[in-house]
Amino acid sequence: MSVSNLDTWRDLPAAQQPDWPDRGELDKVVAELQTLPPLVFAGECDQLKGAMAAVARGEAFVLQGGDCAETFAGATAENVRNKLKTLLQMAIVLTYAGRVPVVKIGRVAGQFAKPRSKPNETRDGVELPAYRGDMVNGFDFTPEARRPDPARLLRAYHSSAVTLNLARAFTKGGYADLRQVHAWNQDFVAESPAGRRYEQLAREIDQALAFMRACGAEPEEFHTVEFYSSHEALILDYDRALTRIDSRTGLPYDVSAHMVWIGERTRQLDGAHVEFFSRIRNPIGVKLGPTTTPEEAIALIEKLNPDNEPGRLTFISRMGAGRVRDALPTLVEKVRASGANVAWICDPMHGNTFEAPSGHKTRRLDDVLDEVAGFFEVHHALGTHPGGIHIEFTGDDVTECVGGGHEIAESDLALRYETACDPRLNRGQSLDLAFQVAELYRS
Ligand code: PEP
Numbered sequence: 505m506s507v508s509n510l511d512t513w514r515d516l517p518a519a520q521q522p523d524w525p526d527r528g529e530l531d532k533v534v535a536e537l538q539t540l541p542p543l544v545f546a547g548e549c550d551q552l553k554g555a556m557a558a559v560a561r562g563e564a565f566v567l568q569g570g571d572c573a574e575t576f577a578g579a580t581a582e583n584v585r586n587k588l589k590t591l592l593q594m595a596i597v598l599t600y601a602g603r604v605p606v607v608k609i610g611r612v613a614g615q616f617a618k619p620r621s622k623p624n625e626t627r628d629g630v631e632l633p634a635y636r637g638d639m640v641n642g643f644d645f646t647p648e649a650r651r652p653d654p655a656r657l658l659r660a661y662h663s664s665a666v667t668l669n670l671a672r673a674f675t676k677g678g679y680a681d682l683r684q685v686h687a688w689n690q691d692f693v694a695e696s697p698a699g700r701r702y703e704q705l706a707r708e709i710d711q712a713l714a715f716m717r718a719c720g721a722e723p724e725e726f727h728t729v730e731f732y733s734s735h736e737a738l739i740l741d742y743d744r745a746l747t748r749i750d751s752r753t754g755l756p757y758d759v760s761a762h763m764v765w766i767g768e769r770t771r772q773l774d775g776a777h778v779e780f781f782s783r784i785r786n787p788i789g790v791k792l793g794p795t796t797t798p799e800e801a802i803a804l805i806e807k808l809n810p811d812n813e814p815g816r817l818t819f820i821s822r823m824g825a826g827r828v829r830d831a832l833p834t835l836v837e838k839v840r841a842s843g844a845n846v847a848w849i850c851d852p853m854h855g856n857t858f859e860a861p862s863g864h865k866t867r868r869l870d871d872v873l874d875e876v877a878g879f880f881e882v883h884h885a886l887g888t889h890p891g892g893i894h895i896e897f898t899g900d901d902v903t904e905c906v907g908g909g910h911e912i913a914e915s916d917l918a919l920r921y922e923t924a925c926d927p928r929l930n931r932g933q934s935l936d937l938a939f940q941v942a943e944l945y946r947s
C-alpha cells in the first residue's frame with residue numbers, strides 16, 4: 505500500500521476538527537510528529553487483534569476504561585498508578601468471579617481530544633470556543649486558553665509516552681503480579697463495602713495460588729499482565745502523523761495506540777474518520793448509538809473490515825439504559841446474519857448522562873448497571889457473546905456519578921467533581937460494577 509492512500513481522508517468532510525488559527529504552525533508540528541518514535545509496535549497491535557478475535561469467538565471478555573478526557577496535568581505517577589490499580593482490581597474480579605480471561609485496554613496514553621455537541625460555550629454572556637481536550641486547547645474559560653494551539657499535539661504525544669512508560673513499568677515490573685492482589689486494595693479495604701468484598705475474593709485467590717504453588721505450578725502469566733492503550737482517534741492530523749509502515753509486513757499502523765476507535769459523532773460512512781480508519785491495520789472500534797440502523801452497521805463492516813478479519817472490528821454500543829433492550833437486538837441479529845466477525849462491547853456511560861440540579865453532568869450507577877444488564881440480556885437471548893464493557897472511571901474517590909456503596913447523592917457532586925469532561929465512576933463504584941458484571945457473565 506502506498507503512503508498516499510493514507511491521505512484519502514483529506515478530501516472528505518472531517519467532523520469535530522479544531523479551527524487551528526495558524527495552518528503553518530500545524531504543518532510544522534505535524535512534520536515534527538512524523539519524526540518521533542512509535543508509542544506502540546505493530547506487532548503489539550496484532551497481538552491485541554488476536555485477543556479481540558478470541559473475544560468475538562466468545563472466549564474472552566474486554567475491560568476497556570479510563571478517563572473521559574486525560575489531561576496533561578493528570579499524567580502523574582500517582583494518577584496512573586491509581587487508575588491501573590483499579591483496572592487490575594476490576595480485571596481480577598472478572599477473571600476470578602466471572603471465570604473468563606480478561607483483555608485489559610486503557611482509555612489512556614492518548615485520550616486527549618473530545619468531540620463536543622456545540623462548538624462554543626457561553627458563560628455570563630461571554631462566548632468562547634468549547635474545550636476540545638488538552639490536545640487542542642485549555643480547560644480554563646479564557647480566550648487565551650480556549651484558542652486551539654497545535655503545539656498541544658506534541659505535548660499530547662509526550663504525555664502519552666510518559667503515561668505508557670509508567671503503565672508498562674507497572675504491568676511488567678512486578679506490580680501486576682498476582683501476589684499483589686491485596687496490595688492493590690490497601691488504602692481502600694476498611695472504608696468501603698466494595699473494598700471488603702474484594703478483600704474476601706483476594707483471600708480466596710491467595711489460597712488458590714498457595715495450592716498451585718504446592719503442586720509445583722508457577723506459570724509466567726501470574727507475574728505480569730498484557731495491558732493495551734486506546735483512544736478515540738478524533739484529531740486526524742495527529743493520528744495520521746503517527747501512522748507508520750510496519751517493516752515486517754509493509755502495512756500501515758497508527759502507532760499512537762494499540763487500539764483506536766471512532767466516536768458516535770464521527771462515524772459518518774462518507775466521512776474522513778471512517779476513510780482514515782479503513783486504511784490502518786490496528787484493531788479498531790466504532791461507537792454505535794441508539795439511532796444506528798442495521799444498514800449503517802453493515803456498511804461500516806464492509807468499509808472497515810472487507811476481508812472479515814477476526815479481531816479487527818469491535819462495535820461499542822452506547823444505547824442508554826432505557827433504549828438498549830429495544831435498539832440493540834436488531835443490530836446484533838442483522839450483523840450476525842451477515843456472517844461478519846465482530847466483537848460486541850457495551851459502553852454503559854454515554855447513553856446515560858444527565859444534568860443534576862446543581863448543573864453538574866452526571867450518571868447514575870444504577871442506570872450504568874441496568875444498561876450492562878440489558879446488553880447481557882440481548883446477547884443471551886440471541887445466543888451471541890456479550891464481549892466486554894467500555895467505561896469511564898478513575899482510581900480516585902471523586903464524586904461525579906451518583907449511587908454506589910457510599911451512596912453519592914446529587915447534592916454531593918460538588919464535593920469532588922474533577923473531570924475535564926464526562927463524569928467518571930470512582931474506585932468503589934468501578935469495583936461494584938465489576939462484581940455485578942462478573943455475576944451477569946456467569947449467569
Ligand atoms: C467518549 O467516549 O468520551 C465519547 C464522546 O463517546 P461517544 O462517541 O460514544 O459519544
Ligand code: MN
Pocket residue numbers: 572573854896925926
Ligand atoms: Mn466521555
